[in-house]
Amino acid sequence: MxxxxxxxxxxxxxxxxxxxxxxxxxxxxxxxxxxxxxxxxxxxxxxxxxxxxxxxxxxxxxxxxxxxxxxxxxxxxxxxxxxxxxxxxxxxxxxxxxxxxxxxxxxxxxHHSDLWPTDPYLQTEVIRWFMWESSRWSHCIGTLLKHRVYFPFWGYDGSPQEIEKQTQRLDKLLDLLDETLQEKRFLAGQVISLADISIAAPLMYADEIGLNLDQHPAVKLWLDELTSSHWWQQSQQALRVFREQAQVAT
Incomplete structure (x- = not known):
């Protein structure tokens, strides 16, 4: 099924x-x-x-x-x-x-998915990354996406000042991710979890925001593994279809 x-x-x-x-x-x-x-x-x-x-x-x-x-x-x-x-x-x-x-x-x-680990420590790791995502990561990259992607998609101009500010903040947050991923294949351990999906999601727009990961090779390796998966590519295609249909509707 x-x-x-x-x-x-x-x-x-x-x-x-x-x-x-x-x-x-x-x-x-x-x-x-x-x-x-x-x-x-x-x-x-x-x-x-x-x-x-x-x-x-x-x-x-x-x-x-x-x-x-x-x-x-x-x-x-x-x-x-x-x-x-x-x-x-x-x-x-x-x-x-x-x-x-x-x-x-x-x-x-x-769904009883293995994306939520059974080990209490690994569960805590996922929760910790959830908290970091909602308190630090999402505000920064979400604001950047709003000005670089969402506003232009709706026909509005983004703020160059806000883009510059959040791009600088993003670089520091990527430092932390890179340090973590130098020691682990995924954020909460050696297998993928909900933490990876939560934090990687906005990076579906990495190319559109001109994200350069040369200074964060561990993040690049992690993201490459995720983006090469069939399920990521299906989701990316679904996003592409939505954008095309939304533009036709307007």
Missing amino acids: HIHIKQMTGRTMMAIPLGPRKIELLTYPLTHNPIKISLLQHYLNTHQKDAIDSTTAAFEINTRVVLLDQLEHHSESFSAINPNKKIPALVDGNRVIWESNAILHYLAGL
């Missing part, structure tokens, strides 16, 4: 040992936090077991695009789901989950 993913009106079939249910993902595929979820979906699709236990039931993830450029995330209906007015958000019955790293953990847990 495979997880089937469709763009914009996406529907993801996943297998878990629970009764049938439908889950709704509210997202905007252009931006880096939703890219995390896309990467996870494609990873799970690629690593889905060929044989599924007869007690395992399928569930659907229905994707609803929230148009940030039209401020739909500030609507009353969306604010009722996430009062922070940010995407992505996940609705599973009467359960509402926001914060992209929390959604990663929830979906990986439902």
Whole structure:
């Protein structure tokens, strides 16, 4: 069995040992936090077991695009789901989950994925990188992407001053990543985890922001391994399709 993913009106079939249910993902595929979820979906699709236990039931993830450029995330209906007015958000019955790293953990847990380690120390490592990502990494690279990618995509000019400021900050953050990856193949150890997906997601735009990793060879080696994977390339293609369709729509 495979997880089937469709763009914009996406529907993801996943297998878990629970009764049938439908889950709704509210997202905007252009931006880096939703890219995390896309990467996870494609990873799970690629690593889905060929044989599924007869007690395992399928569930659907229905994707609803929230148009940030039209401020739909500030609507009353969306604010009722996430009062922070940010995407992505996940609705599973009467359960509402926001914060992209929390959604990663929830979906990986439902799927019993090895992206969430069983060892308590390695779990702590993933949580530590989640915290670093949300407090340091995401603000820096997210702001850079906003001015280099998102604003131009929506027809606005980015701030050269903000681009310069965040580019300098990014270089220091890459120093820390490089030091870590000199000792480990992946961020939380020798196998890939949710930490890698969370932090690598915005680097899908590495070429567009002119990221030069010559001074961070361990980061480059790590990113090369991720970007050469089938699941990364599928997610990248999904992003490309979304951008093309969005431009046609405008």
